[in-house]
Amino acid sequence: MLRFLSACLLPGCLLVAGLLPSATARPSASVSPTDAAAPLPAAAQALIKRYKMQRVPVEGGWFAQLQRTAETIPGSALPERYDGITHPLSTAILFVETRRDFSALHKLKTxxxxxxxxxxxxxxxxxxxxxxxxxIVLDRDHPAYVVPENVWQGSAPVGPGGWSFVGTTMAPGFIPEDFHPGERKALSQRYPAFRKQITALTRTKDQPR
Structure with a gap:
């Protein structure tokens, strides 16, 4: 998720999530192709309105910021991959994605x-x-998962409703410089066995964002 400011929703959620091994979320059969023409489901519209969500540029989806700490971490205290840039301690968002407004492939430094x-x-x-x-599948039985830093990630809801409501946590918090969008051609060449899924989770200029 372009985590335009993503972090912990509830006190202690980092601890709880940290106790979940990677096997907690079950592997899925495949990421289904997204539908750029699908209408915005009524339930998703209601959440977007309730939380006054905004579109996430480039990545896609809708977000509402819950937290961006005023306290920061100096870049000199962070690992080298942060390029010496100061970051907030943490950031938090709520996120809605649909078949049309899916989370396009990207990677983050945190x-x-x-x-x-x-x-x-x-x-x-x-x-x-x-x-x-x-x-990986996230659902009511497998409600949390940690995506490691510098791993390409993309996602979409799969089911009859056509929408999903999630949140994400990052610490140190997200800044735009930490976001890197994925390119369909380059990723397809690097991971040829997943070409179909990569195509479904990347955007071209004529697709809505």
Whole structure:
């Protein structure tokens, strides 16, 4: 998720999520193709209105910021991958994605903790730096998952409703410089066995964002 400011929704959620091993979320069969022409479901519209959500640029989806700490961490105290840039301690968002407003493939410099709340299961495609790819499902039975830093991630709801309501957590908090969008051609060449899923989770200029 372009986590235009993502972090912990509830005190202690980082601790709870940290106790969940990667096997807690079951692998999915595949990330289903997204539907750029699908209408915005009424339930998603209601959430967007209730939380005064805004569109997430480039990545897609809708977000409402819950937290962006005033306290910061100096860049000199962070790992080298942060390029010496000061970050907030944490950031938090709520996020709605639909078949049309899916989360396009991208990677972040900080591990991102996903929290599932309601709607259809969320299928995540994860493309690791070592060439390994995997698919994960988030739902009521598997409500949290940690996407490691520098792993390509993209997701879409899969189910009859056509929408999912989630939140994400990042610490140090998100800043735009930490976001890197995925390119369809380059990722398809790197992970050829997942070409279909990569196509479904990347955008071209004629697709809505």
């Amino acid at each position: 591990a991102e903790v996903w929290h599932f709340y309601s709607g259809d299961p969320v299928h995540l495609l994860l493309l690791h730096p070592d060439g390994i790819a995997e698919e």
